[in-house]
Amino acid sequence: MSHQVTDLEPSAAASGNAATDLFRQSGKTGGATASTERVSLLANEVLAAVYETVRKHEVTYEEFNALKAWLIQVGEDGEWPLFLDVWVEHVIEEVATSGRTGSKGTIEGPYYVPNAPQQATPATLPMRDDEPGTPLVLRGTVTGTDGTAQAGAHVEIWHADDDGFYSQFAPGLPQWNLRGIVVADEQGNYEINTVQPAPYQIPTGGSCGNLITAAGWHAWRPAHLHLKVSAPGRQLLTAQLYFEGDSYLSNDIASAVKPELILRPTPTDSGREVTYDFLLDPA
Numbered sequence: 001m002s003h004q005v006t007d008l009e010p011s012a013a014a015s016g017n018a019a020t021d022l023f024r025q026s027g028k029t030g031g032a033t034a035s036t037e038r039v040s041l042l043a044n045e046v047l048a049a050v051y052e053t054v055r056k057h058e059v060t061y062e063e064f065n066a067l068k069a070w071l072i073q074v075g076e077d078g079e080w081p082l083f084l085d086v087w088v089e090h091v092i093e094e095v096a097t098s099g100r101t102g103s104k105g106t107i108e109g110p111y112y113v114p115n116a117p118q119q120a121t122p123a124t125l126p127m128r129d130d131e132p133g134t135p136l137v138l139r140g141t142v143t144g145t146d147g148t149a150q151a152g153a154h155v156e157i158w159h160a161d162d163d164g165f166y167s168q169f170a171p172g173l174p175q176w177n178l179r180g181i182v183v184a185d186e187q188g189n190y191e192i193n194t195v196q197p198a199p200y201q202i203p204t205g206g207s208c209g210n211l212i213t214a215a216g217w218h219a220w221r222p223a224h225l226h227l228k229v230s231a232p233g234r235q236l237l238t239a240q241l242y243f244e245g246d247s248y249l250s251n252d253i254a255s256a257v258k259p260e261l262i263l264r265p266t267p268t269d270s271g272r273e274v275t276y277d278f279l280l281d282p283a
């Protein structure tokens, strides 16, 4: 695949460009059929917010030109998907899912890759023979908000490794490392064997990193598992699960943590395990 990262060192430009290529190929780019009224309304209101900020804080020509240079650089680094997913997607998700009564979701982020290998439950995600990290078992049941078991539901999962790197966005990892679709059984039960992901630092070497440094922010997201849970006749649930005790739960750079999404794993002989059930809204 052309979005695979081939450099030897992880770099912001490589992961940014990979995320940009992936988005271009995703089929999501031509979806909006907005009326001229809608485009005009949204563009006017966004610009009005910009004018207000300029007037309120007396933004200078030097600052305006620094912004121009930075915006140009975001495109050159391929970091628009990263920027939008970190600083905007959480509000889009909030609005899109406000009518739901089932499980909470959160942002997808820039690193979802479709067509991961599929396995029946109980499943072990594709991983290296010597995959570093504490073994983690995630299991539970997929039901509808009406209580019906979702036989054969798909629990798709992707996450960073013990070094905080995602396969296909950092060099040297097998294509589908720590990515897979697990098919639930007749009762909607699923079990996924994987390893504990590390907290994730958004790439610091590119323009998003420059903004973070210039503003004196930090670049971290709490450790997380990404999930897409689906079943026929149900709304797709895009979620992330976090871990109790993580220092970035209350200050996620992507503002994507919700209390309902925090796991409390318990120790086992070989690692940790946790149960998490999904409730899917009707389509």
Ligand code: DHB
Pocket: 081, 082, 083, 085, 086, 108, 109, 110, 111, 200, 202, 203, 221, 254
């Ligand atoms: C980004 C990375 C993630 O893993 C995520 O979940 C959200 C955003 C990012 O780098 O933009």
Ligand code: FE
Pocket: 109, 111, 200, 224, 226
């Ligand atoms: Fe992520």
